[in-house]
Amino acid sequence: MTSPETATRRRLPRGLVGVVVVSLLLALYGWAVVGRGIAMIRTGEAALIAIGIGALLLPLVVLVVIALEFRLATRVQRMADELAAAGRLPVDDLPRSPGGRIDRAAADAAFTAYREAVTQDPGSWERWYHLAFAYDAAGDRRRARGALRKASELY
Structure with missing residues (x-):
């Protein structure tokens, strides 16, 4: 039996912990890449400056992609919650093989x-x-x- 406190608390999405861990690891990697990019720019050599600028831009592109994916995931969850509340979520009632594959x-x-x-x-x-x-x-x-x-x- 669930308590009233448990019933009113919102459950965390299943994959949230994994997403946070991977994002933190990616942030650590980005920090290291930015450090190397800055070191290359400080050398003053044209080729290393160009590579350093590229190294600084790459983490920014990755951050934008991650932000867009988080935004999409959040909106999809809100849509799912709204459909679930109205009883209109898609129903997975397709026949399956003995191995679980959808026909x-x-x-x-x-x-x-x-x-x-x-x-x-x-x-x-x-x-x-x-x-x-x-x-x-x-x-x-x-x-x-x-x-x-x-x-x-x-x-």
């Missing part, structure tokens, strides 16, 4: 319905969200991420 023909059939729904209402973030999970079930992770990004933009 490809069933995934393709389900995908068609979700794609058609997006075609009918391309401004609905919820339909794009559902399409993303249909892409994922069909094994197309690249398009699944693209559909999640579109859902996030519309949200």
